[in-house]
Structure formats: structure tokens, C-alpha cells
Amino acid sequence: xxxxxxxxxxxxxxxxxxxxxxxxxxxxxxxxxxxxxxxxxxxxxxxxxxxxxxxxxxxxxxxxxxxxxxxxxxxxxxxxxxxxxxxxxxxxxxxxxxxxxxxxxxxxxxxxxxxxxxxxxxxxxxxxxxxxxxxxxxxxxxxxxxxxxxxxxxxxxxxxxxxxxxxxxxxxxxxxxxxxxxxxxxxxxxxxxxxxxxxxxxxxxxxxxxxxxxxxx
Amino acid sequence: xxxxxxxxxxxxxxxxxxxxxxxxxxxxxxxxxxxxxxxxxxxxxxxxxxxxxxxxxxxxxxxxxxxxxxxxxxxxxxxxxxxxxxxxxxxxxxxxxxxxxxxxxxxxxxxxxxxxxxxxxxxxxxxxxxxxxxxxxxxxxxxxxxxxxxxxxxxxxxxxxxxxxxxxxxxxxxxxxxxxxxxxxxxxxxxxxxxxxxxxxxxxxxxxxxxxxxxxxxxxxxxxxxxxxxxxxxxxxxxxxxxxxxxxxxxxxxxxxxxxxxxxxxxxxxxxxxxxxxxxxxxxxxxxxxxxxxxxxxxxxxxxxxxxxxxxxxxxxxxxxxxxxxxxxxxxxxxxxxxxxxxxxxxxxxxxxxxxxxxxxxxxxxxxxxxxxxxxxxxxxxxxxxxxxxxxxxxxxxxxxxxxxxx
Numbered sequence: 331x332x333x334x335x336x337x338x339x340x341x342x343x344x345x346x347x348x349x350x351x352x353x354x355x356x357x358x359x360x361x362x363x364x365x366x367x368x369x370x371x372x373x374x375x376x377x378x379x380x381x382x383x384x385x386x387x388x389x390x391x392x393x394x395x396x397x398x399x400x401x402x403x404x405x406x407x408x409x410x411x412x413x414x415x416x417x418x419x420x421x422x423x424x425x426x427x428x429x430x431x432x433x434x435x436x437x438x439x440x441x442x443x444x445x446x447x448x449x450x451x452x453x454x455x456x457x458x459x460x461x462x463x464x465x466x467x468x469x470x471x472x473x474x475x476x477x478x479x480x481x482x483x484x485x486x487x488x489x490x491x492x493x494x495x496x497x498x499x500x501x502x503x504x505x506x507x508x509x510x511x512x513x514x515x516x517x518x519x520x521x522x523x524x525x526x527x528x529x530x531x532x533x534x535x536x537x538x539x540x541x542x543x544x545x546x547x
Numbered sequence: 548x549x550x551x552x553x554x555x556x557x558x559x560x561x562x563x564x565x566x567x568x569x570x571x572x573x574x575x576x577x578x579x580x581x582x583x584x585x586x587x588x589x590x591x592x593x594x595x596x597x598x599x600x601x602x603x604x605x606x607x608x609x610x611x612x613x614x615x616x617x618x619x620x621x622x623x624x625x626x627x628x629x630x631x632x633x634x635x636x637x638x639x640x641x642x643x644x645x646x647x648x649x650x651x652x653x654x655x656x657x658x659x660x661x662x663x664x665x666x667x668x669x670x671x672x673x674x675x676x677x678x679x680x681x682x683x684x685x686x687x688x689x690x691x692x693x694x695x696x697x698x699x700x701x702x703x704x705x706x707x708x709x710x711x712x713x714x715x716x717x718x719x720x721x722x723x724x725x726x727x728x729x730x731x732x733x734x735x736x737x738x739x740x741x742x743x744x745x746x747x748x749x750x751x752x753x754x755x756x757x758x759x760x761x762x763x764x765x766x767x768x769x770x771x772x773x774x775x776x777x778x779x780x781x782x783x784x785x786x787x788x789x790x791x792x793x794x795x796x797x798x799x800x801x802x803x804x805x806x807x808x809x810x811x812x813x814x815x816x817x818x819x820x821x822x823x824x825x826x827x828x829x830x831x832x833x834x835x836x837x838x839x840x841x842x843x844x845x846x847x848x849x850x851x852x853x854x855x856x857x858x859x860x861x862x863x864x865x866x867x868x869x870x871x872x873x874x875x876x877x878x879x880x881x882x883x884x885x886x887x888x889x890x891x892x893x894x895x896x897x898x899x900x901x902x903x904x905x906x907x908x909x910x911x912x913x914x915x916x917x918x919x920x921x922x923x924x925x926x927x928x929x930x931x932x933x934x935x936x937x938x939x940x941x942x943x944x945x946x947x948x949x950x951x952x953x954x
Contacts (some may be wrong), residue, residue: 368856396820411578413808435805435846457885460848464889468853494850513784 333358336450337376339369339395340384340411345434349382349411352438357445366390370398373406379449385423385431386410396426409448411441417462425525427488430454431462453521458492463524482520489516562616570633573609576616604641610634633675639666656723660716666898667712715846782810802844809837828861828890829854832897835869836886853890855951861895863929864949871899871945879903879943894950902942908935922947 334357338346346362351357361376363369366389373381381399383392398409408428410420413435420431429448432441433456443452455463467482475514482490485506492502499517503510552847561580563572574592578585595602639662648651793799829851836849855867868886875884881903888897922945923933931949 457848457850457887461852463886464852468891491887491889494852494885495887496848496900496902 334380334446335360335376335378336375336380336382336445337361337363337369337378338382339363339373339387339392340382341365341387344383349441353442353445356439356442366394366398369395371435373399374403377403378406380445381406381408382445383408383410383428385410385419391419392423392428393426394522396423396428400427407448407451409445409454411436417465420459420462421466421524423451423539424459427525429521430456431459432456433458453517455517455520457494457496460490463520464490464494466524486516486520489513490520493517510543561613563610563613564616570610572615573606573613577609595902603637604644607634607637610637615785642706657720658721660723662716664716664720667709667716668680669709677898683893699876709934778814782814783807791799798844801846802841805846806837806841811913822947826857827854828857828865829888831857831865832886832888835865836872839869839872839876843873845876845881847886848873848883848890849886851886851888851890855890855892855895858951860929860951861949863925864895864897864931864947867922867926867931867933867947868897868899870918870925871947874918875901875903875945879905881942892951894948897947898944899947900944905937905939905941905943907939909935 332399333494336353336357336359338349338359338361340346340349341364350359350362357380359379361372363372366387369381370536381395383395385392387395388491391478392408392410399406408423410423410428410431411434412431413433424431429451430453431445431446432454437457438442447454464487467487488506492505497505497509499513503513506513560740562576564575564579574588575585576663578588581588592602593605596606643658643662652658703820748935786803790800790803793803832851833849836847840847855861868888872884872886875881879901885900886898887900888895918935926947927932927950929949931947933948935943936946937943
């Protein structure tokens with residue numbers, strides 16, 4: 331439980347203060363940044379274990395921070411944290427390299443837990459992210475080009491569905507009769523597919539959102 | 548001499564053979580008629596043309612007067628543009644030569660530039676817009692269509708050639724009349740004044756145009772801003788006022804904040820309320836979740852995958868899910884409820900999960916109508932399936948599934 335070093339990146343000072351207060355005593359907050367360029371400088375200086383990253387910011391948002399840091403600091407992990415975002419923005423941050431996505435309504439202890447899991451190299455999927463990912467990999471698109479990357483296995487799908495239903499990893503393991511490690515492995519595999527596959531561009535929600543904007547609800 | 552194109556000696560009809568000839572098929576037709584080799588006819592025609600202008604006139608007249616041979620391809624195939632142009636020129640030249648020979652003539656230096664200029668003007672003004680048709684069926688617009696039409700392909704070559712002809716014609720006309728020498732200075736002066744005026748006025752025009760664009764953009768921005776401000780006023784500011792009033796009740800404040808968040812999110816990322824079209828399953832479920840959350844003050848995390856229109860069979864699913872959420876919010880004592888729905892083309896599945904007290908499934912009294920009637924009965928009557936997983940202390944999950952009617 332020795333403290334994980336965290337940098338908070340968000341363009342709202344009030345929100346940074348709130349997160350810092352909630353994480354007090356659970357993890358070590360070593361820095362804050364309110365913009366993309368400031369974030370890149372701070373992260374490079376502080377060398378934290380985990381960066382809590384806002385999806386939406388001026389100057390390009392979380393995606394730009396990851397792009398600016400990841401090439402020189404491969405050890406730093408990113409966890410996207412945001413109030414509510416469009417699916418494509420969240421998926422974009424994940425594809426850029428974030429290890430997970432949680433909504434800002436998450437409680438302090440849960441957030442600290444998520445940070446620790448990301449620091450350990452796990453992927454953290456909130457129910458909402460699980461929903462986005464299932465949507466991205468479900469139907470809509472034409473034949474997958476790369477069967478290995480463009481499709482979820484039945485088990486991965488099952489695990490994601492349980493996350494979306496609000497189950498914890500431990501409960502999922504129990505229900506499916508597998509170990510927690512296996513659940514984590516499935517989630518990591520999904521993350522890898524999400525980052526490497528190009529199928530998301532043809533995904534269901536992309537198509538649907540376009541339909542929505544054209545034809546109304 | 549005139550016999551090349553032929554006086555009508557016999558009553559047998561002569562024809563042209565456009566597909567066989569070099570130009571209009573006149574020589575070919577004559578050769579056919581006289582039963583001689585076409586090369587001989589052509590040679591003689593060439594001599595007549597070179598010897599005096601009258602040969603051209605005769606050829607052109609013969610072309611205009613002789614009908615195309617029946618069954619010849621030329622009758623059906625549209626003539627090539629160039630061939631047509633050459634023949635028209637020939638006719639004009641023929642007419643001019645005839646006029647000249649008969650003495651109706653004002654002088655070479657006036658007539659030729661006039662003709663050139665007129666043909667230039669014709670080139671420019673004749674409808675040059677091609678109406679796009681199926682493949683080769685492009686055709687020129689008629690005059691009337693041309694004047695009314697907008698856009699369309701404009702034949703630039705026509706414009707350039709026409710303009711060059713007109714300029715050349717007017718220049719030579721002026722030169723011939725001797726006006727040019729006297730006019731030279733005046734034209735120069737006018738040109739200089741025009742250029743100077745242009746230099747003076749051009750920046751003004753550019754500024755005017757730019758201002759107009761900027762003003763329009765500003766107006767559009769202002770409209771957008773007013774719309775956003777109006778929306779925020781009706782929603783966010785009202786909620787903030789309410790929150791300030793009720794700051795003593797954290798539960799109420801949280802509920803207000805969540806409702807506002809949900810509305811704002813919908814406004815930002817999804818459809819505007821004025822959009823047309825029927826409700827979808829996703830929208831119905833999300834609305835139900837929002838209503839239950841508002842009514843009972845327990846946050847409901849709604850995650851919906853996929854979407855389909857809300858058809859009659861599925862309509863039973865939404866109130867059942869709503870009832871399950873209400874139960875969870877009212878009785879479970881959980882700090883939040885998860886709603887997950889997967890809407891596929893073949894089936895729809897809805898899960899409502901809480902982490903509350905849970906209960907003994909067999910111990911539901913017969914009179915607990917909520918679960919029995921509103922959830923299980925309702926869904927099963929419509930051919931769906933309900934599964935309830937619960938145990939005391941472990942929370943509850945209600946699973947609703949329904950196959951979709953597929954043609």
C-alpha cells in the first residue's frame with residue numbers, strides 16, 4: 331500500500347482540489363496541471379506512477395497529454411477521469427494509451443483503488459466505459475478485417491457485460507467460475523484490442539451518432 | 548467548272564455520304580452519282596477551290612442542298628463539332644464571295660473584321676452551357692434555358708476563342724478606318740484613368756466585402772451564444788439557485804446536481820428535444836432511469852449498448868425495468884443502482900442491479916404485486932423472460948430478456 335505517486339490534470343482548479351482532498355491519505359498527489367503543455371512539463375518533472383487525466387481540455391485534451399509524454403516516459407500510466415463525455419472522445423483517449431476510464435462521480439476510496447490498480451498495470455473499466463467498448467465492438471460494422479483484433483471473444487464480452495452491469499472483478503470471477511487474475515487478463519486483452527484495432531472507426535456508435543444527427547432521435 | 552458539284556442533269560437523286568467523305572460527303576456522293584473514282588472528284592474540287600473563291604461557295608451550296616443518303620450513318624450520328632464548324636464557315640465564306648462578285652460590297656477592310664467579330668460574338672453568346680445528360684447525351688441549352696439557368700459547365704474554349712476573335716476584329720476595324728491613330732492617345736488616357744481609379748477603389752471594395760463577411764459571422768455567433776445562454780439559464784442557473792436554497796439537504800442537492808448533469812449531457816451529446824421521429828428503446832430506458840432517480844433520490848448509473856426503435860412488443864420491457872429500478876431504489880438501501888441494457892437486433896436484455904439488502908426470493912409474499920405483476924407478469928405476457936438473483940445481504944439483480952419480433 332506504499333503510496334502511489336499521482337499527478338492530477340484537469341482544467342478546473344476546483345475539481346483538482348476536490349480530487350486531491352478525496353485522495354488525501356490514500357495516494358500521494360505530487361503535482362497538478364491545468365493545461366496540456368503545463369501537464370507535459372509537470373509530468374516530466376514529477377515522474378509520477380499514474381496521471382489522472384481529464385478527457386476534455388483546451389489545446390487538445392487528454393489525448394495530447396498522452397502523446398506528449400508517452401514517447402519519453404513509457405513507464406507512466408494514465409487513467410482517464412471525466413464527468414461525462416461522448417463515446418468517441420473516451421475511446422480516443424483509451425486508444426492513445428490510457429489504461430482505463432472512470433467517471434468523476436466515483437468515490438474517493440474507489441478512485442484510489444482504481445489508481446492503484448492502474449499503477450499495477452491493470453486496466454480499469456467503469457460500467458460506462460464497458461458500455462462504450464461493447465458498443466464499439468458490436469454489430470454495425472462490416473466484416474472484421476482482422477479476426478484476432480477486431481472481435482471480442484465470448485468470454486471477453488461476458489466479462490465486459492458484467493462490468494457494465496455493475497459487478498466488481500471479484501464478483502465476476504465468482505459468477506464465471508474463474509480467478510480474479512483471469513478476469514483482469516480478459517480486461518487487459520480487451521484494452522489491447524481497443525488500442526490496436528481500427529474497427530472502432532466503423533463501430534456501431536459512430537454509425538448511430540451520425541444517424542442521430544441526420545435523422546433526429 | 549460548276550459541274551464539280553453538279554447541275555441537275557438527271558432526275559436520279561444525288562446524296563451525300565457523310566461517313567465516307569472527308570468533310571461533308573459531297574464529293575463521295577457525286578462520285579457515286581457519276582460512277583467515277585472519288586479521288587478524281589476530290590482533285591477537281593480542290594483545283595476549283597484554289598483557282599477562285601467560287602469553288603468554295605459551290606461546295607458549300609451543294610452541301611447545304613444535297614440530302615444525306617438514306618441509311619447512311621451520318622443521318623443518325625450527330626455530326627462532329629469541328630466538321631460542323633468548318634461547314635458553317637464554308638457557307639459564310641461562300642455567301643460573302645457571292646456578294647463580292649455581284650458587287651454588293653462595302654470594302655474588304657470593313658466586311659472581314661465585321662464577320663470575324665460577329666462570329667466571335669456568336670461563339671460567346673450562343674448558349675455554351677452544356678446540360679449534363681446520360682453519357683454522350685450532353686446537349687447545349689436552348690437560349691431560353693441558358694438565360695434562366697444557373698451553374699452548369701461552361702465551355703471555356705468557346706469563350707476564349709470568341710473573345711480573341713472580337714478583339715482582333717475590333718482592332719483591325721479601328722486600324723482600317725484610321726481612327727486608331729487619332730484615338731490612340733485618348734484610349735491611353737482612359738486606360739490610365741481606369742487603372743488609377745481601380746487602384747484607388749479596390750482596397751475599399753475589399754474592405755467592404757470583408758466587413759460584410761465578418762458582420763455575418765458575428766451575427767451567427769451572437770445567435771448561437773444567445774441560444775446557449777437561454778438554455779443554461781433555463782437549466783443550469785435554475786438548478787444552482789435551487790441547490791443554494793437547499794444546501795442543508797445533501798441528498799436533495801446530489802439529486803438536483805445529477806438531474807442537471809444528465810440533462811446537460813443529453814443536450815451536449817445527444818439529440819435536441821425538437822428532433823422528429825419516434826422514441827428508441829435507449830431513450831425510453833434512460834428516461835425511466837432518470838425519473839426513478841428523481842423520484843427516489845438514488846443515483847442510477849444507466850449504461851445502454853446499441854439501440855433500436857421502440858416497437859410495440861418492447862414497450863412492456865420499459866415499465867418492467869422501471870419497476871425493478873423503483874424497487875431497488877426504494878427497498879434495497881443501496882447507494883446507487885446500475886442499469887445495463889443491451890439492445891441487439893435479435894433480443895433485448897436489461898439488467899437492474901443494486902448492492903443493497905437483498906431478500907429471500909421464495910419469501911416474497913403473494914401480495915407483493917410489484918415484483919409478481921409489474922415485472923414478471925408483464926414481461927412474460929409479452930413472451931419475455933425474467934430472472935431474479937438475490938440473497939439477503941448480497942444485493943439484487945433483475946434480468947429481463949425479450950426476443951425481438953423478426954420478419
